[in-house]
Amino acid sequence: MHNYHNDTAEELAQDDFFRRWVQQPDSETNAFWEDFLTHYPEKQSVVVAAKALLKAVEQVQVLPTEAQGNQMWAMIQQQLQEDATELAYEPQVHRIGYWRQWAAAAAVLLLLGLGWWFTIRPATTDKAMGYIQPKPQAEIEWIDNVNETNHVLSVKLSDGSQIVLQPRSRVTYPKTFAVDKREIRLEGEGFFKVARNPKQPFMVYTNGLITQVVGTSFTIKAFPKMAQITVAVHTGKVAVFTTNALAKSQQSQKQIAGMLLLTPNQQAIFDKGSERLTARLVDEPTLIKKPETKQYFVFENTAIPDVFHKLEESYGIAIQYDPTVFDKCSLTAPLGNEPLFRKLDIICQTIGATYEVWGTKVIISGPGCQQKP
Amino acid sequence: MRPECNSDVLLWNALKQDDQPAFAELYQRYHRILYSYGYKVIPNVALVEDAIQDLFVDLWRLRHSLSLVDSVKFYLFRSLRRKIYQLSEREKRIDTAIASSTATEFARSSEQVMADQEQEDQLTQRLAQLVAQLPQRQLEVVTLRFYQNFKTDEIAAIMGITEKSVRNTLHKALTHLREQAAYLAPLLGLLLLWVLA
Numbered sequence: 195m196h197n198y199h200n201d202t203a204e205e206l207a208q209d210d211f212f213r214r215w216v217q218q219p220d221s222e223t224n225a226f227w228e229d230f231l232t233h234y235p236e237k238q239s240v241v242v243a244a245k246a247l248l249k250a251v252e253q254v255q256v257l258p259t260e261a262q263g264n265q266m267w268a269m270i271q272q273q274l275q276e277d278a279t280e281l282a283y284e285p286q287v288h289r290i291g292y293w294r295q296w297a298a299a300a301a302v303l304l305l306l307g308l309g310w311w312f313t314i315r316p317a318t319t320d321k322a323m324g325y326i327q328p329k330p331q332a333e334i335e336w337i338d339n340v341n342e343t344n345h346v347l348s349v350k351l352s353d354g355s356q357i358v359l360q361p362r363s364r365v366t367y368p369k370t371f372a373v374d375k376r377e378i379r380l381e382g383e384g385f386f387k388v389a390r391n392p393k394q395p396f397m398v399y400t401n402g403l404i405t406q407v408v409g410t411s412f413t414i415k416a417f418p419k420m421a422q423i424t425v426a427v428h429t430g431k432v433a434v435f436t437t438n439a440l441a442k443s444q445q446s447q448k449q450i451a452g453m454l455l456l457t458p459n460q461q462a463i464f465d466k467g468s469e470r471l472t473a474r475l476v477d478e479p480t481l482i483k484k485p486e487t488k489q490y491f492v493f494e495n496t497a498i499p500d501v502f503h504k505l506e507e508s509y510g511i512a513i514q515y516d517p518t519v520f521d522k523c524s525l526t527a528p529l530g531n532e533p534l535f536r537k538l539d540i541i542c543q544t545i546g547a548t549y550e551v552w553g554t555k556v557i558i559s560g561p562g563c564q565q566k567p
Numbered sequence: 568m569r570p571e572c573n574s575d576v577l578l579w580n581a582l583k584q585d586d587q588p589a590f591a592e593l594y595q596r597y598h599r600i601l602y603s604y605g606y607k608v609i610p611n612v613a614l615v616e617d618a619i620q621d622l623f624v625d626l627w628r629l630r631h632s633l634s635l636v637d638s639v640k641f642y643l644f645r646s647l648r649r650k651i652y653q654l655s656e657r658e659k660r661i662d663t664a665i666a667s668s669t670a671t672e673f674a675r676s677s678e679q680v681m682a683d684q685e686q687e688d689q690l691t692q693r694l695a696q697l698v699a700q701l702p703q704r705q706l707e708v709v710t711l712r713f714y715q716n717f718k719t720d721e722i723a724a725i726m727g728i729t730e731k732s733v734r735n736t737l738h739k740a741l742t743h744l745r746e747q748a749a750y751l752a753p754l755l756g757l758l759l760l761w762v763l764a
Contacts, residue, residue, distance in 0.1 A: 204741050207713060217716075243690065247744070250694035251713040254706070256610075258602040266616055267594055270623045345591075 199234045206244035216248045265385070268348035268358045275348075335369040341382075351376075354389035355396065362417075380414055387411040388430075403464045403471070404440060406433040412456075426461040426476045434462040436471060458482045458510045460554050473554050475511060479534045482510040491529035491537070498523040498545060502558075509534050515558035520545065523563040575639040582630050590630075594623055597640070600715060601647050607703075607710045608651050618650040641717065645725045697747045705740035708733060 198206065206212045215223035231238060258266070341347040341359045349357040349365060353376060357365055363382020371377070376396040388396045390409025398405040400416035403423050410430025416423040425434050435453040443450040452471055454462050459479040464471045485491065485508065493501055498520045502513045511534070523545040529537050538549050538556065547560030575596075581589035598619060605615035622643070626633070636642045698709065711722045719737075723730040 204745075210716070213713070213716060246690040246694050248713055249691045250698050251709055253691065253695040254699045255603040255710070255714060256606045257599050258616075262602075262616065263598050266598060266620050267591075269616075269620045270594070270627075273620070273624045274627055 198230060199237060201240070203240045203243035203247065206240065207247045212244065213248060216245050217252075261385075264346045265358055268346045271345075272348040272350060272356075334372075336366055337369055338364065338366045340364040351378075353391065353394070356387045358385040358387075360384065380416055382417055383413065383415045385411070385413045399437070402437050402466060402469065403462075404435055404437055405462075406435075407431070421466055423464040423466065424461050425456070425464075427456045427458050428480075429458055429482070432456045432462075434464075434471065436464070436469060438469065475551055475554055475556075479509045479511060481508050481531075483508050491531075493525045493527050493529065495524050495526050497521075498525060498541075501525050501541060505534070505537065511556060512554065513556045513558060515547075519560070519562035520547070520558070521562075523547075576636075579633070579636060579639050582626070583633055585630065590623075590627055593626075593639070597643055598623075601643060604644060604707075604710060604715060605647055605651055607707050608648055609655060611655075614651065614654055618647055618654050621654070622647050622650050638721070640715075641721050641725065644711075644715070644717070648725055648727075694744065694748065697744050701740055701743065705736055705743070708736045709740050712737060 196209070196211075198209070198212075201209070211223065211226075214220075215227050227241070231241060339347075339349055339359065341361050341363050344361050346361070347359045349359055351357070351367060352370060355376070357378075359365060360383040363380070363384055365381075365384060366379040368377065371394065374394060376391075376394050377399065378397065379399045381400070386396075386398065386407075388407050388409050388411065392408050396407050396409075398414060400414055400423050401418070403416070403425070405412070405414060405425050407430065410432055411428040412430075412432050413426045413428070414423070425432065433453055433455055435450045439451045439453065442448075454471060454473045456462055456473060459476050459482065460473055461476045462471060462473055490508075491504070498515075499517060502515065505511070506513050525541060525544055527540055527544060529540065532540070541547075542549050542558065542560070545560065545563060547558050549556055549558045551557075575593075578589045578593050578596075582593065601619055601622070602615055605618055606612075609615065625646075698706065701709065707726065708722060711717045711725065712719075717725065719730050719733050722733045726733070
């Protein structure tokens with residue numbers, strides 16, 4: 195083996211065996227490098243520097259979230275499924291068994307009306323659904339798509355909208371949408387990317403709750419066994435209301451009561467037991483507007499109202515505070531792409547304030563600053 | 568050779584024989600690091616996602632004409648880079664994206680600097696800040712060398728440049744880091760030692 199004791203930090207960092215120790219240590223590398231350090235204690239700093247370099251490079255890597263990974267995979271599957279359908283009349287099609295099984299497992303079940311749907315569901319859950327459901331019409335063909343696999347399934351609708359369906363979830367939709375609306379039923383979890391069409395609102399029915407949009411993307415979680423249904427908005431605007439409220443408004447010809455209008459980074463939480471519907475921030479708000487520059491969140495002696503304003507715009511959220519209390523505060527902090535709540539932690543720590551999330555608002559309180567810190 | 572490299576080749580051969588689980592496994596194994604690399608080539612999430620999707624769709628479609636490869640990882644990285652350039656040229660997104668590319672996402676620095684930490688971690692933090700600020704091409708080479716563990720000749724083939732310019736770029740990046748680190752040295756005793764080393 196190579197004599198490492200004359201190596202510089204950069205040479206060590208370029209060595210495969212050294213990198214293996216830092217990146218995927220095992221008993222062999224651990225034994226060797228610990229032994230090396232006992233023999234050459236003066237090399238400690240070189241080893242530390244080489245390690246730090248490798249870790250620094252690792253730290254600047256941006257990895258996809260699990261959801262992103264799943265969505266990319268779903269898109270790959272979808273494109274290949276389309277291939278399989280196009281190839282359907284060619285002889286070698288039997289070799290593409292996987293995606294055909296998928297299509298079969300995803301059971302394209304044609305139903306005559308939704309009546310059937312309710313007969314197999316516990317009667318207690320859908321009292322009010324009777325009127326509001328997509329009306330069972332004999333001539334409408336319904337497609338029932340169940341994801342019985344353990345990966346996500348991508349479903350493309352006739353209007354170009356897409357659904358990424360999680361395992362143990364199902365969507366039901368008409369083969370062709372009605373002219374005035376697009377109605378879908380979901381059980382379980384789905385991410386929706388809705389093709390924009392103001393003339394044909396897109397409505398998702400989930401166990402007592404209706405989500406209505408024009409064109410946007412959002413995630414609904416509505417598992418039968420869970421006490422709550424959540425609707426989290428990624429882009430665009432989404433209206434959410436209960437089926438009861440819709441039923442009442444249809445009877446009384448009035449506006450739908452208790453309707454929530456959600457914007458990005460907000461979510462609706464519907465408690466099935468109490469039928470309470472509340473709006474909140476999502477757990478991890480994402481940037482809705484790309485930062486204009488790399489230094490966008492680098493604050494240097496910036497007045498606090500400007501800092502909050504920037505956060506409000508970037509995350510599409512509302513921050514409430516008393517400007518007269520905080521007018522003497524300013525912030526110097528090199529923020530970057532920390533999650534929103536981490537940024538707020540740092541800011542509040544600096545100006546001696548605290549924050550709370552109330553519904554969809556962030557509320558800042560504290561004694562304010564005597565002089566500019 | 569490490570075991571996963573062997574199993575890569577097995578997966579690759581299975582893929583050529585229409586084995587879908589092997590295809591899924593390749594995706595599972597590589598999509599994360601491909602994304603990480605793609606993001607260094609062009610920090611545009613949508614474009615990187617599209618490129619990875621296209622790469623895997625092509626991989627399946629063209630599986631019968633794939634040649635045997637020594638390193639699956641190398642093949643995927645080189646293909647991804649080509650895809651990104653094709654897509655970005657098609658959509659002419661590259662200029663704007665590269666202009667904004669300096670917005671290198673770099674999450675941990677300030678939060679971790681604030682917390683009180685050991686010297687090694689502090690050194691890592693400072694270096695990470697410096698690395699994040701390297702010009703795009705230097706960052707790409709540094710990533711391929713020190714994070715993705717490619718050899719110089721492989722990096723040259725992935726990026727479509729000569730080995731010599733890979734070495735030069737790497738040298739430039741390291742020199743820059745060393746100089747900046749030297750500048751920071753009074754703050755961190757350890758760095759001084761690195762410079763002397």
